[in-house]
Amino acid sequence: MSELDLSFPLLPNARDAVRALRPSQIREVANAGFGVENVLPFWFGESDRVTPEFIRTAASSALAAGATFYTHNLGIAPLRAALAAYVTRLHGATAVEHVAVTSAGVNALMLAAQLVVGAGDRVVAVTPLWPNLVEIxxxxxxxxxxxxxxxxxxxxxxxxxxxxxxxxxxxxxxxINSPNNPTGWVMTREQQRTVLEHCRRHGIWIVADEVYERLYYPDGAIGSQPAGQIAAPAAPPGAAGQAPSFLDLAARDERVICVNSFSKAWLMTGWRLGWIVAPAALMDDLSKLVEYNTSCAPAFVQQAGIAAVEQGEPFTRELVSDLKASRNHLMQALSALPGVDVKAPQGAMYLFFALPGAANSLALCKSLVREVGLGLAPGSAFGPEGEGFVRWCYACDTARLDEGIARLKGYLERHAAD
Structure with missing residues (x-):
C-alpha cells in the first residue's frame, strides 16, 4: 500500500468560491425559533394564505390526467403563450420566442447569470438586497x-x-431588484431610462428581478406619510397596477433579461415556478442550461401556472388591496412605538425599519425569538448596508400583526434601559 500523500488536504472541501458564500441569516434566526412555542414567523417572504383554489384545482386535474412526464426545456407551449400574452398586456408586445419557463424565480436568476457571467467578470448590484442575487x-x-x-x-x-x-x-x-426586497424601494421610470441608456452605451447586461412588480402601492401609506414625504407617481396603465419595468422601455432583443415568479402575485411560493423574458438569440443556449440544471419544470405545475396567468387577475387585485391594508396597519402601529423609524414603501411585502438594538440586527432578532416569540429577519442578512434595520413581512391578517406589535412593544419596554 502506498503512503498517504500529504500534499493534498485531508478533508474533502467544496471549492473556495462556494465555501465563501454567505449563509442565510434569516435561516439562522428561524433555526433559533425551533423549540420556542407560539412563534410568530414574519421572517420569510410569503403569505400565510394558501394558493388559491382555482390554481390548486388546475394542478390536481393535470395530475389526474397524467401530466407527469418531461416537457420542453423552455416550458409547455400553452404556458409560454399565456405568459407572452400576460407580459404583452402589462408591458407591450412580447412574442413567445422571448419567454422561457423556469423552476422558480431563483432558478431563473441563476440561469440568467449563467447565460452572461463568467469567472473574473465584474457585476454591480443595488443593495440592500436579497442575498441570493449577490451570491449567485x-x-x-x-x-x-x-x-x-x-x-x-x-x-x-x-x-x-x-x-x-x-x-x-x-x-x-x-x-436590479425593483420593487426591492427588503426595502420596498421602487426604481422610477426615469431612473430606468437613464440606466438603460448608460448600459446600452457600454454594452452592459441588465438582469432585472421583477418578481414583486404587481405588489405595488404608488400612493404611499395611508395616514402615515412622514412630514414632507413626496407621494409616488400614479400607477402606469395596464391590466392593473404594476411597478415600472425595464420591459416598458427596452426592446426585447437587447441586453436586458427580466426575471419573474409565480410566488408573489398568486401565492405560489412552494410550487417553484418562474419565467424569464430575454432576447430570442439567447433561447437555444438557455434551453441547454435548463437541461443541465433541472431539465424542465413539472408538467402539472405548469398547468397550474396557466390557470394563474389566465384566471388570476381578480385574485391579484384583491391580494394587493389586502397587502396594502396590512402594510398601512403595521406602519401606523410601528410608528407609535418609541425609537422606531419606519417609512412607507412603495412595493413588495415588507417593512424594513430601524429600532433600538438593531445595530446588531442578528443578535436582536435572535433575542426577539427567544424572549417574546417574534420572528423578524435581520437587516444584516441583506448585506452590511442593511445593518441597523429589521424586515417584517406583513403578508397576513391584521390580528396577527397586532399580536406581533404587542410582543415587540413588550420587548422594547423590557429593554428600554439597556
Missing part, C-alpha cells in the same frame, strides 16, 4: 460590487449618479 454571480467566479440605497426622510432612495459612476465600461452585468 460569486458562485460563477465573478466579483460583485454594491451601490447602496440611501435612507432618510424620503425612505429608501437611489443616488443615480453614484450608480452610473459604478457602471464602468468593464462592467459585465447590473443586477
Amino acid at each position: 454571480p460569486k458562485i460563477l467566479g465573478a466579483t460583485v460590487e454594491t451601490v447602496a440605497l440611501g435612507y432618510g426622510t424620503q425612505g429608501w432612495t437611489l443616488d443615480l449618479d453614484q450608480l452610473l459612476a459604478a457602471l464602468t465600461p468593464d462592467t459585465r452585468l447590473l443586477l
Whole structure:
C-alpha cells in the first residue's frame, strides 16, 4: 500500500468560491425559533394564505390526467403563450420566442447569470438586497460590487449618479431588484431610462428581478406619510397596477433579461415556478442550461401556472388591496412605538425599519425569538448596508400583526434601559 500523500488536504472541501458564500441569516434566526412555542414567523417572504383554489384545482386535474412526464426545456407551449400574452398586456408586445419557463424565480436568476457571467467578470448590484442575487454571480467566479440605497426622510432612495459612476465600461452585468426586497424601494421610470441608456452605451447586461412588480402601492401609506414625504407617481396603465419595468422601455432583443415568479402575485411560493423574458438569440443556449440544471419544470405545475396567468387577475387585485391594508396597519402601529423609524414603501411585502438594538440586527432578532416569540429577519442578512434595520413581512391578517406589535412593544419596554 502506498503512503498517504500529504500534499493534498485531508478533508474533502467544496471549492473556495462556494465555501465563501454567505449563509442565510434569516435561516439562522428561524433555526433559533425551533423549540420556542407560539412563534410568530414574519421572517420569510410569503403569505400565510394558501394558493388559491382555482390554481390548486388546475394542478390536481393535470395530475389526474397524467401530466407527469418531461416537457420542453423552455416550458409547455400553452404556458409560454399565456405568459407572452400576460407580459404583452402589462408591458407591450412580447412574442413567445422571448419567454422561457423556469423552476422558480431563483432558478431563473441563476440561469440568467449563467447565460452572461463568467469567472473574473465584474457585476454591480443595488443593495440592500436579497442575498441570493449577490451570491449567485460569486458562485460563477465573478466579483460583485454594491451601490447602496440611501435612507432618510424620503425612505429608501437611489443616488443615480453614484450608480452610473459604478457602471464602468468593464462592467459585465447590473443586477436590479425593483420593487426591492427588503426595502420596498421602487426604481422610477426615469431612473430606468437613464440606466438603460448608460448600459446600452457600454454594452452592459441588465438582469432585472421583477418578481414583486404587481405588489405595488404608488400612493404611499395611508395616514402615515412622514412630514414632507413626496407621494409616488400614479400607477402606469395596464391590466392593473404594476411597478415600472425595464420591459416598458427596452426592446426585447437587447441586453436586458427580466426575471419573474409565480410566488408573489398568486401565492405560489412552494410550487417553484418562474419565467424569464430575454432576447430570442439567447433561447437555444438557455434551453441547454435548463437541461443541465433541472431539465424542465413539472408538467402539472405548469398547468397550474396557466390557470394563474389566465384566471388570476381578480385574485391579484384583491391580494394587493389586502397587502396594502396590512402594510398601512403595521406602519401606523410601528410608528407609535418609541425609537422606531419606519417609512412607507412603495412595493413588495415588507417593512424594513430601524429600532433600538438593531445595530446588531442578528443578535436582536435572535433575542426577539427567544424572549417574546417574534420572528423578524435581520437587516444584516441583506448585506452590511442593511445593518441597523429589521424586515417584517406583513403578508397576513391584521390580528396577527397586532399580536406581533404587542410582543415587540413588550420587548422594547423590557429593554428600554439597556
